[in-house]
Amino acid sequence: MNELDKNTIALAGEFAVLSQLALHGYDANMTLGHTKSVDILVSDPKTKKMFKLEVKTKYRKSSKKSTKSKLFGEAVGKWIMNSKHESINDPRLFYCFAIFCKPTKTFQFYVVPSKVVAKYVREEHQYFKEKRKRERTPTSAYFASDSRNRNIQ
Numbered sequence: 201m202n203e204l205d206k207n208t209i210a211l212a213g214e215f216a217v218l219s220q221l222a223l224h225g226y227d228a229n230m231t232l233g234h235t236k237s238v239d240i241l242v243s244d245p246k247t248k249k250m251f252k253l254e255v256k257t258k259y260r261k262s263s264k265k266s267t268k269s270k271l272f273g274e275a276v277g278k279w280i281m282n283s284k285h286e287s288i289n290d291p292r293l294f295y296c297f298a299i300f301c302k303p304t305k306t307f308q309f310y311v312v313p314s315k316v317v318a319k320y321v322r323e324e325h326q327y328f329k330e331k332r333k334r335e336r337t338p339t340s341a342y343f344a345s346d347s348r349n350r351n352i353q
Contacts, residue, residue, distance in 0.1 A: 209257050276310075
């Protein structure tokens with residue numbers, strides 16, 4: 201089979217999240233379009249509350265269970281984030297970080313409030329800005345999580 205492109209991987213992650221939401225009793229719908237600001241709209245039928253989910257999917261080709269974050273050490277995954285994520289603090293917006301492991305054909309999901317992601321990304325960007333000044337390296341930032349979300353709370 202040919203290598204999967206990023207758009208296909210992103211869509212697979214969104215559909216996987218939709219299926220899990222349905223199995224857990226939520227009403228969820230994928231948004232469409234190229235300029236959308238959210239991937240999935242979620243309604244909790246018990247509380248009548250609405251939520252927004254932004255899905256970030258990582259496609260892991262190996263069965264290794266962790267990676268390294270320069271800021272927080274060992275993590276189950278990391279996702280590239282940009283500076284716009286530093287200031288998004290919407291109490292109804294959550295990020296769902298998904299990992300699809302090709303060898304085991306399994307998904308892992310981590311749902312995190314936007315406020316927590318914003319703080320983490322700000323700290324990671326600051327770390328890399330300071331490092332860049334010292335070592336003259338390019339800046340980049342990731343969102344990383346360990347299996348208990350210990351690093352992101």
